[in-house]
Amino acid sequence: MTDFVIPEIKASEDEMIAIRHYLHANPELSLEEFKTSDLVAKQLESWGYKVTRGIGTTGVVGSLKKGDSNKSIGLRADMDALPIFEETNLPWASTVAGKMHACGHDGHTTILLAAAKYIASESCEFNGTVHLIFQPAEEAIGGADLMIKEGLFERFPCDRVFALHNMPGLPTGKLGFYSGNFMASADTVKITIKGYGGHGAYPQRTVDPIVTGAALITALQTIVSRNVTPGETAIVTVGTFQSGIASNVIPDSAVMELTVRAMKPEIRDLLIKRIEELADFTAKSFGASCDVEVYDSYPVLINDDEQTAFARELAVEFFGKDAVLDTVLPSTGSEDFAFMLQERPGSYFLLGNGEKGEKGGCMVHNPGYDFNDAIISTGASFFSRLVQTYCR
Incomplete structure (x- = not known):
């Protein structure tokens, strides 16, 4: 050269x-x-x-x-x-x-x-x-x-x-x-699950955001395999999951952050839409609620x-x-x-x-x-x- x-x-x-x-x-x-x-x-x-x-x-x-x-x-x-x-x-x-x-x-x-x-x-x-x-x-x-x-x-x-x-x-x-x-496009997605905390010895009196979050993490793994056409590039990765400070305390909330990647704008839109839907449906099914925030987005x-x-x-x-x-x-x-x-x-x-x-x-x-x-x-x-x- x-x-x-x-x-x-x-x-x-x-x-x-x-x-x-x-x-x-x-x-x-x-x-x-x-x-x-x-x-x-x-x-x-x-x-x-x-x-x-x-x-x-x-x-x-x-x-x-x-x-x-x-x-x-x-x-x-x-x-x-x-x-x-x-x-x-x-x-x-x-x-x-x-x-x-x-x-x-x-x-x-x-x-x-x-x-x-x-x-x-x-x-x-x-x-x-x-x-x-x-x-x-x-x-x-x-x-x-x-x-x-x-x-x-x-x-x-x-x-x-x-x-x-x-x-x-x-x-x-x-x-x-x-x-x-x-x-690829890149989006950071922050999901905050809001439950109802309490004593770990009485879980029936709580709405456990950790259990809700665990179910959501599993559900999120289906987005690419069950919603995106095989051969298309799409990534949904849960990078952080934070909740709780003691073994005998069920916390009020849990927070996870995802990185979401796609090679086509329409695939990107699909991934975000499905994340929002799954987060809402999963939270409600456990009696919790959630907020979904999308930021640091690159096309x-x-x-x-x-x-x-x-x-x-x-x-x-x-x-x-x-x-x-x-x-x-x-x-x-x-x-x-x-x-x-x-x-x-x-x-x-x-x-x-x-x-x-x-x-x-x-x-x-x-x-x-x-x-x-x-x-x-x-x-x-x-x-x-x-x-x-x-x-x-």
């Missing part, structure tokens, strides 16, 4: 790696990315971008126009870290206990900064406007949605938008594209066919056929870039972080993960080519 990296981007690689290591050592959680935003804004301003801050609380947009064309393109990077205790023992390991860049957003931010420096240089010729979107809160809350609700695309019009994610398990620096429904990420084909063909043209993976499968992971793809055509693609057993092969959201610095220049070069090719 090195042979296809833009020389000017390669020349700034040491500078960018230093930025990446600083970001990794100083992680910030969702909507707390104040130092990260400061660094991003100062770098963009030094290269001549018009910088807008505070969109979605800590989001930053850098805008640059060259020539007289009305064409516009958006490139997005996420900035937030995760609440994980790092175990890498690297020189640039997190200095903040319980916070870690365990998903590579430090690398994504650096890739977009490396592209930004080149795009602003005299060496990069294009005719149009580029908006570089540095987004907060991808891991929680839905920072993309926050930015959109605060007028992202009205204030910074984009004909098309692109984003990437590093992917452990894929060969270092190789690009993967998928057209259509690529990543299905759907890559535009035309824009995905454009990006794939561009990768083959500039990097060669061997640099593009033949097969990339849809994922039941979720990604809030899906909100942006609901508003503008575009594509979300993968950049190999390293295969298992190699540097960069540790899976994301793991305390031993680290972003592979070897792919910074590759990602930045491809982002730059997207701008140059579309804005001709």
Whole structure:
């Protein structure tokens, strides 16, 4: 891949790696990315971008126009870290206990900064406007949605938008594209069962929310197997079930939380509907009641066919056929870039972080993960080519 990296981007690689290591050592959680935003804004301003801050609380947009064309393109990077205790023992390991860049957003931010420096240089010729979107809160809350609700695309019009994610398990620096429904929707569902507590020695005088909840957990396992067409992707997982504080006390309530995933919007709607129905019917059958709350919801990420084909063909043209993976499968992971793809055509693609057993092969959201610095220049070069090719 090195042979296809833009020389000017390669020349700034040491500078960018230093930025990446600083970001990794100083992680910030969702909507707390104040130092990260400061660094991003100062770098963009030094290269001549018009910088807008505070969109979605800590989001930053850098805008640059060259020539007289009305064409516009958006490139997005996420900035937030995760609440994980790092175990890498690297020189640039997190200095903040319980916070870690365990998903590579430090690398994504650096890739977009490396592209930004080149795009602003005299060496990069294009005719149009580029908006570089540095987004907060991808891991929680839905920072993309926050930015959109605060007028992202009205204030910074984009004909098309692109984003990437590093992917452990894929060969270092190789690009993967998928057209259509690529990543699952994700919903957190909180179910609160309300019973009537009492002494554990007299259960007949109570409405036991634990027994009710146990029955509901069993019933929830039938949703996918008995309501979803075989072959469709659907997941209903009960991740927490909390109730009671003593063995001889039947509590008043029980709370469970679910993660719900689907690859099609209509399947997503079906899962939520059946969860609500089963929760209500099961609670009533035991003499209890319940509340169902759905939140932290991300839609299905759907890559535009035309824009995905454009990006794939561009990768083959500039990097060669061997640099593009033949097969990339849809994922039941979720990604809030899906909100942006609901508003503008575009594509979300993968950049190999390293295969298992190699540097960069540790899976994301793991305390031993680290972003592979070897792919910074590759990602930045491809982002730059997207701008140059579309804005001709």
